[in-house]
Amino acid sequence: MASDRVAVPSRTESPGWVEVVLRVLGTGLLGLWWSRPSAMRYRRRRRSECAGCAHRYHRVMRVLIVLVWLQMVGIVALLAYGARPPTCQPPSLSSYNGATRYVTPTHDWVIPVRQVITAGNSGLALAYGKALGGQFCDYVPNGTLLGRMKDGFARGGTTYGHTYLTSLEPQLVYSDMAPVMRHESRHTDQWALFTLLGGPVAFPLAYGVDDVFAPGPYNNFERDAGLADGGYVLPDTPSPTTTRLIVAGALFAIFFFERHRVRRQVRLAKLLVHRLRIAEPPWWYAHTEPVTPGPAIGVVRRVSPAVADAMTEHRRLQQLGCPDCGAIGY
Ligand SMILES: [Zn+2]
Ligand SMILES: [Zn+2]
Known part of the structure; x- marks a missing residue:
C-alpha cells in the first residue's frame, strides 16, 4: 500500500553496541560476523532509505531480545537450582x-x-x-x-x-x-x-x-x-534421504522459477485483505474494470455472499500489473 513506499522517520534507535550484544548472544559467531562495522553501516543506511528495511530491523531486534531474555532466564534457573x-x-x-x-x-x-x-x-x-x-x-x-x-x-x-x-x-x-x-x-x-x-x-x-x-x-x-551407544538400530530398508532431497529440491525449483508470480499474488492478497476491511472504494478501482461474476461465483453467492464478493474483488485485483513488469504500476 502507499504508505510502504514512504520512508518513515526513523524511531529512536538503540546504540550500536546493544545491537552487537544482542546479535552475538542470540546468534553466536554468526552474530559477530553480522556486526562487522561495514555491515552495521550498510544496514543503518538501508534503514534510513527504506521503510521495509527499518521494519525488518525492528522485528529482528525484537526476536533477538526474546531469545537473549530466555537465555537469561535459563542461566538464572541454572544458578538458582543447579549450581x-x-x-x-x-x-x-x-x-x-x-x-x-x-x-x-x-x-x-x-x-x-x-x-x-x-x-x-x-x-x-x-x-x-x-x-x-x-x-x-x-x-x-x-x-x-x-x-x-x-x-x-x-x-x-x-x-x-x-x-x-x-x-x-x-x-x-x-x-x-x-x-x-x-x-x-x-x-x-x-x-x-x-x-x-x-x-x-x-x-x-x-x-x-x-x-x-x-x-x-x-x-x-x-x-x-554413536548409534549403538544411543540404542539406535539401522533398519534394512534404504535411507529415505535421497528421495526427500529430490522432492525438496523440486519444490524449491518450482518456487524459485515462479517466485515473481508468487510475490505478485502475495501483494494482491494483501490488497484484498485491506479492501475487505475498509468501506470506501479502494484506490485501485481507478485502474481496473469491474468484473462480471461467472457461474462459479454465482453458486458460491447462494451459500455466502461475502465470500462471493471477496472472489469478485480478487478477480478484479488480478487486472493490476506490478512495478516489476512495467505494466500498470501502483
Ligand atoms: Zn542421541
Ligand atoms: Zn509482475
Missing part, C-alpha cells in the same frame, strides 16, 4: 569398581567450557524438569546434569545442552550407564559447537532439519553421537 547439585549416586547393585567410577570426576577442559556455552538451554531444561517434579543430580564422570522424571522427555531420554532428562527407572550401573552417557555427552558437544557458531537455537534447528531428510537412526547428529 551445587548433589553428586549422582550409583545404584545399590553396583560393583565396587563400578560404584567408584560412577562418582569419579573426569578432568577435561571441554567439560566446563561446554557447560558455560550451553548454560542458557541447560538451565531452561532444568527449570522445565523441576516444574514436572524431576530429581536432579550431577553425573560427575562427564559433568551432565541428570534429571530423572516420570515423563516429559523424548525416547529413552533427551539432552538439552548439558542437561539430560530421563526416566526414574531403571537406575543403570556404571557399565550400562557409560555408553548412554558417551552418546549424550556427544550431543552436549554438538549443542556447544552449534551454540557457539549460531546461537542457542542453532542446534535444535540443525538437528530438526537434518531429521526431516535423515530421520531417526539416519540422523547425522545421532550417527556422530
